[in-house]
Amino acid sequence: MTRPPTAAQQRVIEAADAVTGRLRGTEAQLAALVKRGLAFRHPRPPHDHFLTPAGHRIREAAPDPVPEAPREQGPPTGVFAARVGGEEDAPPSGPARRREVHGAWQGLLELRRMTHPDGATDRPCGWERAHLVRAAALALEAAGHRPAGGDTDGYRVRATPQPEAVAVYAPDAETLAACAATLEGAGWQTGEYTEPRSRARYLLASPRRV
Numbered sequence: 001m002t003r004p005p006t007a008a009q010q011r012v013i014e015a016a017d018a019v020t021g022r023l024r025g026t027e028a029q030l031a032a033l034v035k036r037g038l039a040f041r042h043p044r045p046p047h048d049h050f051l052t053p054a055g056h057r058i059r060e061a062a063p064d065p066v067p068e069a070p071r072e073q074g075p076p077t078g079v080f081a082a083r084v085g086g087e088e089d090a091p092p093s094g095p096a097r098r099r100e101v102h103g104a105w106q107g108l109l110e111l112r113r114m115t116h117p118d119g120a121t122d123r124p125c126g127w128e129r130a131h132l133v134r135a136a137a138l139a140l141e142a143a144g145h146r147p148a149g150g151d152t153d154g155y156r157v158r159a160t161p162q163p164e165a166v167a168v169y170a171p172d173a174e175t176l177a178a179c180a181a182t183l184e185g186a187g188w189q190t191g192e193y194t195e196p197r198s199r200a201r202y203l204l205a206s207p208r209r210v
Contacts, residue, residue: 005058009033013051013059018080019127019138020107021051021059042114050114053126060130080104082138085148085156085169105142108135123187124207132166133157136205139186140168140179155179160204168203176201 005013009032012025023030023039030049033039038055042048051059080100083090091097112125128135137157141147146154153171160167168183168190170176180190183205190205 005033005036005038009036009038010058013038013055016051016055016059017107019104020111021056021127022107023049023051025049050111056127056130082134082141083147083149084133084137084158085154087147087149090147090149101138101141104138108138123209129164129207132164132207133159135207136166136168136183136188139188140182143182143186145175145179145182162204162206165204165206168205169200170203173201176203179203180205 004010009029012023012029012033016023023033025033030039030041033055034041034049038052038058039049040052042050082101082104108125108128109121111127112121112123113119115125115127116123124135137147140155140157146152148154148156148171155175156169158167158169168176168179170179176192180192180203183190183203187208188205189208190203192201193204194201
């Protein structure tokens with residue numbers, strides 16, 4: 001039976017980047033995680049360390065930390081999360097948010113490159129298949145689509161009972177078609193459907209495998 005990581009190793013795992021799994025720690029801590037199969041060292045410079053699927057599972061299983069009280073100056077910081085649409089506490093839009101989203105998307109492309117056997121970046125990776133709503137939302141937000149929020153119309157990404165599929169809603173047919181084009185360009189396959197009761201049109205999107 002594999003021993004659980006030490007408290008110090010657990011902190012390093014929990015502090016990993018939420019999207020790419022990139023790690024920060026001492027050489028000894030990182031080497032220990034590699035030895036236990038929870039991390040790997042990238043072969044290309046700068047030879048950063050990243051979580052393996054086993055390391056990601058440990059990170060996902062960790063309890064949510066108790067949030068700290070907001071500081072007197074500046075907003076509290078937190079883990080990046082793509083906007084799925086309809087959040088009550090959505091981060092403000094603007095240049096800073098666009099930079100953050102762009103960085104997260106580039107990190108996700110790098111994760112695709114590292115985890116696909118052929119280094120492909122044109123189809124979703126394992127992390128995206130395990131976080132369907134967040135992955136689809138990141139693709140949409142990174143492409144410049146506007147999420148719904150408050151009095152603002154925009155896309156909404158929601159989970160569905162179907163395996164490996166999310167539903168994407170939009171305020172009009174043109175926006176829905178644009179969202180479909182973005183997701184297909186990001187390696188998803190989409191189909192347009194109508195809800196039986198509300199007659200609302202929506203996309204059913206799932207990660208493409210090949």
